[in-house]
Amino acid sequence: MDYSLILKNVAKHIHLTSGEQEVFTSMLKEKEIKRKAFYLKENEICPDSVFVCRGCLRSYTVDTEGFEHVLQFAPPDWWIADMYSLISQKPGTLNIDALEDSVVLLLSRKEQEQLFIQVPSFERFFRILTEKSLVANRQRVLDSLSLTAQEKFELFCQHYPTLIDRLPQKQIASYIGVTPEFLSKVKAAYFKSGETTYKDR
Numbered sequence: 001m002d003y004s005l006i007l008k009n010v011a012k013h014i015h016l017t018s019g020e021q022e023v024f025t026s027m028l029k030e031k032e033i034k035r036k037a038f039y040l041k042e043n044e045i046c047p048d049s050v051f052v053c054r055g056c057l058r059s060y061t062v063d064t065e066g067f068e069h070v071l072q073f074a075p076p077d078w079w080i081a082d083m084y085s086l087i088s089q090k091p092g093t094l095n096i097d098a099l100e101d102s103v104v105l106l107l108s109r110k111e112q113e114q115l116f117i118q119v120p121s122f123e124r125f126f127r128i129l130t131e132k133s134l135v136a137n138r139q140r141v142l143d144s145l146s147l148t149a150q151e152k153f154e155l156f157c158q159h160y161p162t163l164i165d166r167l168p169q170k171q172i173a174s175y176i177g178v179t180p181e182f183l184s185k186v187k188a189a190y191f192k193s194g195e196t197t198y199k200d201r
Helices: 004-011 018-026 083-088 109-118 121-146 149-159 169-176 180-193
Strands: 029-033 038-040 048-054 057-062 068-074 095-098 102-108
Touching: 004 018, 004 048, 018 109, 048 109, 068 121, 068 169, 083 121, 102 109, 109 121, 121 149, 149 169, 149 180, 169 180
Parallel strands: none
Antiparallel strands: 029 102, 038 095, 048 102, 057 068, 057 095
């Protein structure tokens, strides 16, 4: 297994010696997830932090009327999990499945706790991931209340530039919170103008 992608991801926030890298990678488990297959279902306990090496995963909820609401996409070099369930080890509210045939690396909660003991700097790494997740979730709520559909699409393009042409329009529409038909109009206006009205934060 090639661990270069996940080690580069970790190196963005902490420095590891070669020995610490070996400790970390020895705790990872590789898993293949076929397109449309679930990694996690609502009301299950999230056992792992998931790092995507190939493919694309998503997390989403389903409302009482059966409509899906996508909270996050995870292309290669992204982490994904039900953070509440992972930390509390209680049943969660998210579904996580694969939009493409995917290969992921799993770090179980148990192994993560052991990693904190053997390589203490990983406490900082996962604290950063958790803080970023909390901030992103809060900002998603605020954006849903205050931004137009075009501004939400512009943000999607900033966050997920590799997914603009890869994902079905239905998935992007679910993430933004509009119908696929309305998204078609938003995309057309966005690419026709060649300009964005919503700047990076």
